[in-house]
Amino acid sequence: MSKYIIEGGNRLRGELDVKGAKNSVLTLLAASVLTEEKVVLRNCPNISDVDTMLKILGKLGCKTQRDKDGTVIIDSSGLSSYKIPCDLAKELRSSIFLLGSLLSRLKRARVVYPGGCDIGLRPIDIHLAGLRELGIKIGEKHGHIDCDCTHARCADIVLDLPSVGATENLIMACVFLDGISVLRNCAKEPEIVDLQNFLNAMGAKVRGAGGSVITVEGVKSLHGVEYTPIPDRIVAGTYLIGAAMCGGELVIGNACAEHISSLIAKIPKSTCKIYPRDDKIFVSSEGRHKAVPKIETMYYPGFPTDLQAQMMALQSISDGTSVIVENIFETRFKTASQLCKMGADITVSGSTAVVRGAERLYGAQVTATDLRGGASLVLAAMAAQGVSEIDDIHHIDRGYEDLAEILPTVGVRISRVG
Ligand code: EPZ
Numbered sequence: 001m002s003k004y005i006i007e008g009g010n011r012l013r014g015e016l017d018v019k020g021a022k023n024s025v026l027t028l029l030a031a032s033v034l035t036e037e038k039v040v041l042r043n044c045p046n047i048s049d050v051d052t053m054l055k056i057l058g059k060l061g062c063k064t065q066r067d068k069d070g071t072v073i074i075d076s077s078g079l080s081s082y083k084i085p086c087d088l089a090k091e092l093r094s095s096i097f098l099l100g101s102l103l104s105r106l107k108r109a110r111v112v113y114p115g116g117c118d119i120g121l122r123p124i125d126i127h128l129a130g131l132r133e134l135g136i137k138i139g140e141k142h143g144h145i146d147c148d149c150t151h152a153r154c155a156d157i158v159l160d161l162p163s164v165g166a167t168e169n170l171i172m173a174c175v176f177l178d179g180i181s182v183l184r185n186c187a188k189e190p191e192i193v194d195l196q197n198f199l200n201a202m203g204a205k206v207r208g209a210g211g212s213v214i215t216v217e218g219v220k221s222l223h224g225v226e227y228t229p230i231p232d233r234i235v236a237g238t239y240l241i242g243a244a245m246c247g248g249e250l251v252i253g254n255a256c257a258e259h260i261s262s263l264i265a266k267i268p269k270s271t272c273k274i275y276p277r278d279d280k281i282f283v284s285s286e287g288r289h290k291a292v293p294k295i296e297t298m299y300y301p302g303f304p305t306d307l308q309a310q311m312m313a314l315q316s317i318s319d320g321t322s323v324i325v326e327n328i329f330e331t332r333f334k335t336a337s338q339l340c341k342m343g344a345d346i347t348v349s350g351s352t353a354v355v356r357g358a359e360r361l362y363g364a365q366v367t368a369t370d371l372r373g374g375a376s377l378v379l380a381a382m383a384a385q386g387v388s389e390i391d392d393i394h395h396i397d398r399g400y401e402d403l404a405e406i407l408p409t410v411g412v413r414i415s416r417v418g
Pocket residue numbers: 022023024026093094117120121122123124125126127128161162163164165166187305306328329330371372399
């Protein structure tokens with residue numbers, strides 16, 4: 001299994017460019033089967049979740065191609081199966097997004113309960129409840145979910161929770177239904193707006209994304225499209241926190257500051273200057289930061305759960321005490337114990353973590369437990385005194401391009417072994 005070896009203590013200097021957002025690209029790949037024509041996605045990240053999604057599309061009969069420059073081409077004219085392969089579906093939460101698009105295209109879909117990061121129960125009841133409201137017949141046995149869209153019709157649906165995936169799945173399930181479907185209590189993440197823009201560029205009639213009520217007016221068919229997904233706000237936020245932890249001057253290119261405004265609001269201005277300008281974010285960090293007294297993860301535009309672990313690493317070397325409350329997922333504090341191996345002082349109780357800032361962290365042998373927790377350990381190792389070894393970095397590879405290629409360009413001493 002691969003590992004990262006990181007020698008900490010260097011300030012950052014230089015520019016890091018952000019690629020297309022993982023959590024948009026995966027959804028747009030699922031949506032690409034809504035047309036028989038060619039779909040071209042630009043600036044896609046070279047990460048394993050995208051590889052897995054492309055493998056799933058290939059098993060369904062699609063032709064896919066990925067170029068070195070991040071261009072991904074999907075031709076689903078040969079789409080021949082509605083059965084999402086179990087082994088691949090278990091690797092990837094986003095496999096569930098194919099339910100909506102396969103039902104719209106083939107009127108049938110079969111999937112197993114999806115996999116993904118081990119950060120909580122991650123049920124799909126809201127997805128299934130919404131599909132049933134649309135008149136889709138759903139059978140569940142031996143872990144398989146079989147859906148039949150033959151008698152589906154538009155509906156007015158209220159989601160129990162503003163679930164990102166359920167919002168996206170239901171939008172895709174409605175695109176060809178006669179009439180106007182209304183989805184209420186929707187997620188407001190930028191990736192939902194990106195899906196709306198992508199589908200409308202293909203000829204769909206989706207309105208309201210970014211707000212809590214989305215309408216989808218059914219159309220007969222969708223045509224091909226060439227599209228550039230939004231930048232990855234979580235990767236941009238990860239780099240920003242890294243600059244705050246290591247000190248120095250970092251430019252984050254192809255980044256949308258508005259998408260991480262809740263993070264920027266939590267970074268102490270006196271010791272970390274942040275200047276958004278056009279599609280760049282300039283960060284200048286000097287000295288020890290004050291702890292942020294309270295951080296609560298919330299649905300967008302609140303503080304993102306996907307930056308919680310990275311923020312915990314920053315608080316572990318900030319001056320004072322920070323209380324972090326994780327409101328979205330049940331077990332997303334696994335990284336705390338690994339940070340404590342590096343000298344952090346973190347006490348976890350249920351959905352609350354109390355972080356007492358230490359003078360510094362020290363290099364140690366730690367293990368990535370999930371995608372964002374692994375990223376948090378990389379940041380901690382970059383700021384620590386001494387050498388760290390991070391195992392199980394396949395978790396990190398799911399959402400970050402090879403950091404041993406990227407981070408040395410801004411002064412980080414990191415190598416990949418194995
Ligand atoms: C998406 O996951 C993202 N993944 C996650 O990013 C992100 O953390 C999450 O949204 C929240 O922003 C992708 O887009 C591929 P949810 P998703 O449905 O759609 C509960 C990362 O690190 N819920 O918005 O699975 C659920 O348990 C990943 O990039 C139900 O109860 O998240 C959670 O508590 C991790 N029933 C809350 O809603 C359902 O049917 C939010 O989940 C669905 C969700």
